[in-house]
Amino acid sequence: MAGQRADARRNYALLLAVAEQAVADQGADASLEQIARTAGVGSGTVRRHFPTRHALLEAVFRKRMDTLADRARELAGRPDSPAALLEWLGAVLSFAATTRGVAEALNRGHLADAGEFCASARLSEAGGPLVARAVAGGGLAPGVTIADLLDLITGIALATEHHPDGVDQAKRLLDLTINGVSGPA
The missing domain is CATH 1.10.10 (Arc Repressor Mutant, subunit A)
Structure with a gap:
């Protein structure tokens, strides 16, 4: 520019x-x-x-994505890596659940052209080290990837977009995802 x-x-x-x-x-x-x-x-x-709707959405959300990426870097140094990852995922979910169009932009990220700013790629790059640390420390199941977690966040945000208490419902669903839905055995 x-x-x-x-x-x-x-x-x-x-x-x-x-x-x-x-x-x-x-x-x-x-x-x-x-x-x-x-x-x-x-x-x-x-x-x-x-040139594309996706390019417009990415430009609209770029500053906030940069802030989330910066937050991931800050959290990466914390000793409790699972807690750091969950805090960051909560921040991503909060943004996606409170800002119309974010979940759709993340969902459409798979369609971005090479070299084009992509929210999901930006968040994957930022959150990847948090996931790697949580897996290495045993706080996250082996094989779980940042892409998996961002897909879950996107799905939760899309599912709660029109819910009357969308943010609270999104947090509830994230908690269910993290803690599981099974009761005590």
């Missing part, structure tokens, strides 16, 4: 601000044409900056 003309940078910033609001209001399927109209630009301008 540094090599862009000033008007292109302004358009990008305006489109991103409009898109953030549209996704917050309407979710991952917010109309690209409406975003263009609200920003006062043509749909071609939207497509130049965001």
Whole structure:
């Protein structure tokens, strides 16, 4: 973006601000044409900056994904690796459960083109060391991967997106996932 003309940078910033609001209001399927109209630009301008819906969603959520990645790095040094992993997964779930479109962006991450910023890849990279430490320390079953855990988080967030108490229900489902559903034997 540094090599862009000033008007292109302004358009990008305006489109991103409009898109953030549209996704917050309407979710991952917010109309690209409406975003263009609200920003006062043509749909071609939207497509130049965001060639796919996925690219738009990734741009909308990039800052928060970066914050979650930073948090994973901070937690990686904690001695209780399972607790650190659970704290981070809780933060990811909280974001996905409270911000419309995030779960869908994570779900669509498998469709990202090579070299394109990808929320699920960014979170996988950040959370991978937490998972590796938890597995090595015996606090997580062998064979569990960060991709598995992010798929669970995404599924929980998608399942609770329209629940009246979505965040509480999402946390409850994460607890059930971690603790299991079987009672004492």
